[in-house]
Amino acid sequence: MEKEMARSRYLQIFHKFGRLNFDFLFRDMSRSEFILLQKIYIYTEQYPDAEGMQVSEIASQLRVTSPAVSRMLRTLEAKGFVERSEGREDRRSTFIRLTGEGNSARREVYSASARYFERVFQRFGDEDTFRFLELAERLFSIIEKESVLWRRDEAEKL
Numbered sequence: 001m002e003k004e005m006a007r008s009r010y011l012q013i014f015h016k017f018g019r020l021n022f023d024f025l026f027r028d029m030s031r032s033e034f035i036l037l038q039k040i041y042i043y044t045e046q047y048p049d050a051e052g053m054q055v056s057e058i059a060s061q062l063r064v065t066s067p068a069v070s071r072m073l074r075t076l077e078a079k080g081f082v083e084r085s086e087g088r089e090d091r092r093s094t095f096i097r098l099t100g101e102g103n104s105a106r107r108e109v110y111s112a113s114a115r116y117f118e119r120v121f122q123r124f125g126d127e128d129t130f131r132f133l134e135l136a137e138r139l140f141s142i143i144e145k146e147s148v149l150w151r152r153d154e155a156e157k158l
Contacts, residue, residue, distance in 0.1 A: 025112050028079065028105055036062065036072055037081060037106040040098050051087060052095030081105055 026034055039061055043053045055073070059066045073096060076082045081102030087093030098106065121129045 022113075025116060026109055027112075029076075029081070029109065033072060033076055033081075034106065034109050036069070036076070037098060037102055038110070040082065040096060041103065041106055044097065050095075051093075052085060052097040054093060054095060058096065076102065079105075 022031065029037070036058065039058060040053050043057070044050065055066050055069050059069045062069065073082060073084070077084065079102075080099055082096050083099050085095050085097065087095060124132070
């Protein structure tokens with residue numbers, strides 16, 4: 001009975017986490033757009049001499065399709081947050097970079113998020129915060145591995 005109650009609480013809590021709305025942190029963009037801008041920013045910090053990021057690299061890191069990334073990039077381009085350029089060596093390649101405006105918008109959202117979560121973690125306490133993060137990372141890893149195994153096992157049944 002205790003395991004069943006734990007499973008039920010787990011599902012309820014994760015459902016509540018999934019329903020949390022953080023739109024107030026994202027001024028001129030969606031959460032997904034922010035994550036995409038952040039990926040491009042981190043990439044350009046790691047590889048400052050690179051021409052930018054290719055759509056396929058972004059899609060791979062975000063674990064979404066290239067067409068989904070392309071749609072989001074069109075929206076971000078219209079907002080003036082990213083720019084596309086042809087490859088210097090291969091003109092068929094397209095590279096994505098943040099514009100100054102895009103980096104500024106990204107930085108604003110990042111700072112607002114940092115301030116918000118600093119308040120949350122301050123209320124939660126350092127010890128509980130670090131313990132929670134440790135457990136959450138461990139749980140995520142287990143769930144990710146189990147998902148692969150589950151899909152494999154279900155495919156074998158077919």
